[in-house]
Amino acid sequence: MTPPLDPPDVVGSSTAFARLGAPALAAIIDDFTERVCTDTMIGFFFRSVDRDRLKQLEFQFAARALGATDVPYEGRPLRAAHAPHPIRGGQFARRTRILADTLRDHEVPADIQMQWLAHVEKLRGQITGEADSTCDPPAPVGPVRVSVDADGNESVPGDSL
Numbered sequence: 001m002t003p004p005l006d007p008p009d010v011v012g013s014s015t016a017f018a019r020l021g022a023p024a025l026a027a028i029i030d031d032f033t034e035r036v037c038t039d040t041m042i043g044f045f046f047r048s049v050d051r052d053r054l055k056q057l058e059f060q061f062a063a064r065a066l067g068a069t070d071v072p073y074e075g076r077p078l079r080a081a082h083a084p085h086p087i088r089g090g091q092f093a094r095r096t097r098i099l100a101d102t103l104r105d106h107e108v109p110a111d112i113q114m115q116w117l118a119h120v121e122k123l124r125g126q127i128t129g130e131a132d133s134t135c136d137p138p139a140p141v142g143p144v145r146v147s148v149d150a151d152g153n154e155s156v157p158g159d160s161l
């Protein structure tokens, strides 16, 4: 007889991976990857990426992050995998938003959601050099003062820089 995935007597001390169970994690990753790959803001990154392979590697990576010790991660190190893709801070934030929405929709326990999202934030430096939603160049703040000289020429501060 197959033992239950999450026997009640080990719930208190088991890892987040064991509490979720592999089939539920696979369903979450499947949904999340589909949402990411078809997203209007960041989907373009994945146009030529093998989606089934990505799902498999995202599953392995998440499983380990959530405490699995018997699931090997067979992908590249994150820094190497993402280096060819110039990812902005806002695009990193977008993926995190999609992950948070997916975890909520799958009714993942709140403590596991927090653990997962905190882990993602710790990895930011391996994915992008930017802090959250950095704009480059910085947008002007407030009204722009236009000066007109005696000959009627208009200028704004910074024109001569």
Ligand code: HEM
Residues within 6 Å of the ligand: 042, 045, 046, 049, 054, 057, 058, 061, 074, 075, 076, 077, 078, 081, 082, 084, 085, 087, 091, 092, 093, 095, 120, 121, 123, 124, 127
């Ligand atoms: C902490 C956040 C992230 C994690 C944990 C993560 C995880 C992964 C993993 C496990 C892979 C497979 C590695 C491999 O191909 O060997 C991968 C690939 C990829 N990720 Fe991420 N990722 C993150 C953030 C992002 C973001 C923010 C973007 C873009 C908005 C992104 C875009 C991609 C792309 C395009 C690939 C395919 C790389 C290629 O085949 O060239 N990832 N990611």
